[in-house]
Amino acid sequence: MKAFLYILAVVFAGDCVNSLFLPGRDYGQRSSASALSRFSRIRRLPRPTHRVINPEEDCFLVTSEEGELFFKSPSDDPVVCGIYMIAEPDKRIEVIFNYIDVPCENGGLVAWVDGWELNGQVWPADAWNDDRLVESCDRRPSRKLVSSQNAALVQYRVPARGKGFSVIIRHLKNTKPCNVMLFGAEGVYTLRNHGETGNCSMLAVSPATVHVLDLNIGVAIKKGRLLEMETGTIHHCTKRGLSDYVDIGGANGLDHTKMEVYDSVCGLDSNEARRPAFIACEDTVVRLVSSGRYHNSVTLAFAPLPLEDIEHADLMCGLNDL
Numbered sequence: 001m002k003a004f005l006y007i008l009a010v011v012f013a014g015d016c017v018n019s020l021f022l023p024g025r026d027y028g029q030r031s032s033a034s035a036l037s038r039f040s041r042i043r044r045l046p047r048p049t050h051r052v053i054n055p056e057e058d059c060f061l062v063t064s065e066e067g068e069l070f071f072k073s074p075s076d077d078p079v080v081c082g083i084y085m086i087a088e089p090d091k092r093i094e095v096i097f098n099y100i101d102v103p104c105e106n107g108g109l110v111a112w113v114d115g116w117e118l119n120g121q122v123w124p125a126d127a128w129n130d131d132r133l134v135e136s137c138d139r140r141p142s143r144k145l146v147s148s149q150n151a152a153l154v155q156y157r158v159p160a161r162g163k164g165f166s167v168i169i170r171h172l173k174n175t176k177p178c179n180v181m182l183f184g185a186e187g188v189y190t191l192r193n194h195g196e197t198g199n200c201s202m203l204a205v206s207p208a209t210v211h212v213l214d215l216n217i218g219v220a221i222k223k224g225r226l227l228e229m230e231t232g233t234i235h236h237c238t239k240r241g242l243s244d245y246v247d248i249g250g251a252n253g254l255d256h257t258k259m260e261v262y263d264s265v266c267g268l269d270s271n272e273a274r275r276p277a278f279i280a281c282e283d284t285v286v287r288l289v290s291s292g293r294y295h296n297s298v299t300l301a302f303a304p305l306p307l308e309d310i311e312h313a314d315l316m317c318g319l320n321d322l
């Protein structure tokens with residue numbers, strides 16, 4: 001596996017969420033909670049935007065906008081920065097380098113990641129392969145850069161004053177979203193396997209409450225129609241030898257394959273769960289594991305975890321490490 005341009009942990013020290021760039025606003029003007037909930041409700045118009053990356057403030061830039069971004073290096077320092085792109089759950093992200101004028105000397109580099117990387121962890125981590133990382137310096141990548149899910153990353157290090165690059169970000173339709181990143185944990189989402197084998201996940205980059213509203217996992221067989229029995233919610237599905245299930249839990253970091261599981265459920269249940277799960281982890285994760293024999297779906301309501309509920313959360317990540 002190729003080496004990543006690990007962004008210095010220093011960039012993320014302190015409260016990341018407060019320092020994120022949110023569309024149409026300046027830094028830290030409001031509380032992060034209201035900024036985040038606003039973020040999740042935004043319906044963007046496809047208007048082209050042009051934005052110049054401010055090297056002072058935007059080293060860790062999160063953007064949900066389409067448009068063109070310019071970067072011009074203010075110094076010869078080998079600082080690593082990132083453009084964290086996110087789109088609606090049913091979108092993919094396309095990046096086109098309009099120009100790259102980044103000398104390869106002194107470690108000058110621009111890298112595309114099909115996913116997000118933070119503190120050495122990548123998302124989505126299952127099915128990682130080297131095709132998901134494209135590095136370049138003095139020329140534009142020869143390949144089309146389109147992400148597999150609604151999040152992607154451009155990392156860059158331009159240790160040459162006055163040099164830089166520009167990227168055009170576009171959001172494309174994704175007819176079969178499997179892995180979905182939620183930025184601002186609020187809303188109702190359905191996670192599906194589209195009848196396929198493998199794992200799909202939903203990751204909210206914050207602590208959250210997760211309420212299962214509708215469950216259809218390991219029941220609707222793909223070929224032939226049987227009467228589908230409402231089984232109710234089944235817990236501990238793997239212990240019962242059932243192949244398809246959904247894990248609800250969290251992780252401290254983006255790698256959801258290292259998630260801590262609070263509950264694991266399957267079955268057919270059109271009634272919502274009695275109560276939501278309170279997940280006090282850096283990231284809230286729902287992971288659907290599918291054998292490929294069934295059409296699986298789970299509908300979930302996410303909401304931010306109220307601060308006062310953290311101490312009696314159902315799951316607190318990292319307690320086992322203490």
Ligand SMILES: *[C@@H]1O[C@H](CO)[C@@H](O)[C@H](O)[C@H]1NC(C)=O
Pocket residue numbers: 126127198199289
């Ligand atoms: C999907 O998840 C299961 C259970 O965690 C794991 O055994 C399997 O290897 C995963 N599949 C892929 C393609 O990552």
